[in-house]
Amino acid sequence: QRGAIAKGGSPATSTAATGHAPRAQQGGSGKPNTATTKDVHASASASATPEKEGNAAADGAKPSDADAARVLEVVLSVGEECQTVDDLRNLLAKKPNFTCYDGFEPSGRMHIAQGLFKAINVNKLTSVGGTFLFWVADWFALMNDKMGGDLHKIQTVGKYLIEVWKAAGMDMERVRFLWCADEITSKASTYWPKMLDIARCFDLDRVKKCCTIMARAENKLTCAQVLYPLMQCTDIFFLRADVCQLGVDQRKVNMLARDYCGKVGVKLKPVILSHHMLYGLKAGQSKMSKSDSDSAIFMEDSAADVERKIMQAHCPREADANAKSDSALHLVEDTLQNPCLDYVRHIVLGQPGATFRVGARSFTSADEVQAAFMSGQIAEDELKRALVDAVNSLLQPVRDHFAHDAHARELLAQVRQFSKEAVKPALRRLELLTPADKACVVCAPVPVHGHVTLGDVLSTAALLDAAPAGCTRVLWVRDWTALALNSFEGALKGVNAAYTVFLAALRAIRPQLMAAVRVEWQSAAIL
Numbered sequence: 001q002r003g004a005i006a007k008g009g010s011p012a013t014s015t016a017a018t019g020h021a022p023r024a025q026q027g028g029s030g031k032p033n034t035a036t037t038k039d040v041h042a043s044a045s046a047s048a049t050p051e052k053e054g055n056a057a058a059d060g061a062k063p064s065d066a067d068a069a070r071v072l073e074v075v076l077s078v079g080e081e082c083q084t085v086d087d088l089r090n091l092l093a094k095k096p097n098f099t100c101y102d103g104f105e106p107s108g109r110m111h112i113a114q115g116l117f118k119a120i121n122v123n124k125l126t127s128v129g130g131t132f133l134f135w136v137a138d139w140f141a142l143m144n145d146k147m148g149g150d151l152h153k154i155q156t157v158g159k160y161l162i163e164v165w166k167a168a169g170m171d172m173e174r175v176r177f178l179w180c181a182d183e184i185t186s187k188a189s190t191y192w193p194k195m196l197d198i199a200r201c202f203d204l205d206r207v208k209k210c211c212t213i214m215a216r217a218e219n220k221l222t223c224a225q226v227l228y229p230l231m232q233c234t235d236i237f238f239l240r241a242d243v244c245q246l247g248v249d250q251r252k253v254n255m256l257a258r259d260y261c262g263k264v265g266v267k268l269k270p271v272i273l274s275h276h277m278l279y280g281l282k283a284g285q286s287k288m289s290k291s292d293s294d295s296a297i298f299m300e301d302s303a304a305d306v307e308r309k310i311m312q313a314h315c316p317r318e319a320d321a322n323a324k325s326d327s328a329l330h331l332v333e334d335t336l337q338n339p340c341l342d343y344v345r346h347i348v349l350g351q352p353g354a355t356f357r358v359g360a361r362s363f364t365s366a367d368e369v370q371a372a373f374m375s376g377q378i379a380e381d382e383l384k385r386a387l388v389d390a391v392n393s394l395l396q397p398v399r400d401h402f403a404h405d406a407h408a409r410e411l412l413a414q415v416r417q418f419s420k421e422a423v424k425p426a427l428r429r430l431e432l433l434t435p436a437d438k439a440c441v442v443c444a445p446v447p448v449h450g451h452v453t454l455g456d457v458l459s460t461a462a463l464l465d466a467a468p469a470g471c472t473r474v475l476w477v478r479d480w481t482a483l484a485l486n487s488f489e490g491a492l493k494g495v496n497a498a499y500t501v502f503l504a505a506l507r508a509i510r511p512q513l514m515a516a517v518r519v520e521w522q523s524a525a526i527l
Helices: 037-047 065-076 085-094 112-127 138-143 151-167 180-186 188-200 204-214 223-238 248-264 303-311 339-348 366-374 380-404 406-420 454-465 479-484 492-509 511-515 522-526
Strands: 020-022 081-083 099-104 131-136 175-179 271-274 332-334 356-358 361-363 439-443 472-477 517-521
Touching: 065 085, 065 112, 081 085, 081 248, 085 271, 099 112, 099 223, 112 131, 112 151, 112 339, 112 380, 131 151, 138 151, 138 180, 138 223, 151 175, 151 380, 151 406, 175 180, 180 188, 180 223, 188 223, 188 248, 188 479, 188 522, 204 223, 204 248, 223 248, 248 271, 303 380, 339 366, 339 380, 356 366, 356 380, 361 366, 366 380, 380 406, 439 454, 454 472, 454 492, 454 511, 472 492, 479 492, 479 522, 492 511, 511 517, 517 522
Parallel strands: 099 131, 131 175, 439 472, 472 517
Antiparallel strands: 020 332, 081 271, 356 361
């Protein structure tokens, strides 16, 4: 049974006071999970010693039970759900210097959840021995038709986002940025066969259900967008990630990776640590939207922008009995759905040791702030004014960086200019033949049943014989197609052996014909 973690914040008051109630989760096994972060934190805290702040495991020493409990508690504090707690506990015991990963599309401006909230979570994980890999998903942005598919623009936006994180207080000592286009191109022979292997293990319906990660409806997908979740799943294994630390909205594709492990017999499955999705500032918005600038605070917003957006934000005092959380975005039932209190909990008080000052009172607990607001001790205007001051204080270093650093300022100017330009999708094709070539291409048969027949050899020779005069005869050996079609049960060595026999037979039977044929292996041409 997969242990789900429903995070309601620090130890809560009653459900009526907070508006939050943990909801039983369904893991990949279909069994309900009821372990809450509160339960796990209480167990961890009972054996932890507060005065012990170092991470013994990260220093090479064997961690004590108290150290292990504290590290587990810190890691779990990042997620609204963990799949699974037992897997995470086992990972931390065996590999204290664990690797976390998150991927992001460079697709425009950065909102506060991607900026400050991400920086807070990364700092928590690296403080207890984790190394964080950011997968700069430039090719994914291209597939999702961002920036009109202009890779140069996409990569410029990626550089801008990195500058934001630096200025937002992310500790970069244990953080690495890897660019998708560079890494996949340089290690293509590792990446693409793994993606094909994942693809052959799942049917189209299962993959299409994962496409919600791109905020795309299942019936309006391009073929490239169907590849998107398969590649994102591949990333996890390609990067050797121990922990997938993405948002709840990416949960489906991360669970696909765990299910793949089960299908191919991999025992050590990646841990899925899904963080909370911040609400949009308007009523009924389950998450922020980059297309609606007033639905979120953006990292380069002016102080006046922040004040305007927060002062007009949705801020209910009473829970709505009819309100339902979007189960694809929120794993904790929340009938209040107050974005202002959401910002207080996850942004202002998300950092260890943080305080939130409202008038003459200082708070260290988000639950206490929520209880005081719902009971009428804090007025709506008072809460919003305090939140404006707190958010502006956190954003000021970012504003200063982009105002005074010439490189950062130039990147921001380019990103703003991109948003004003009309985009025209670019056409890309495999340039195996030049435009001047006249070619007759014959596709070699796929050895679906695991063997090569004499009939396959003779029929292929007949097709090559039928090529028009003056054409270059090309025999296209579809090894990766065979892999995707589960030939030899997905074993590439078997596929290659079958095609080697096939080509040897062609050359033995029709040596003169084959001397004039250009043989192209699909995998070699693509790589």
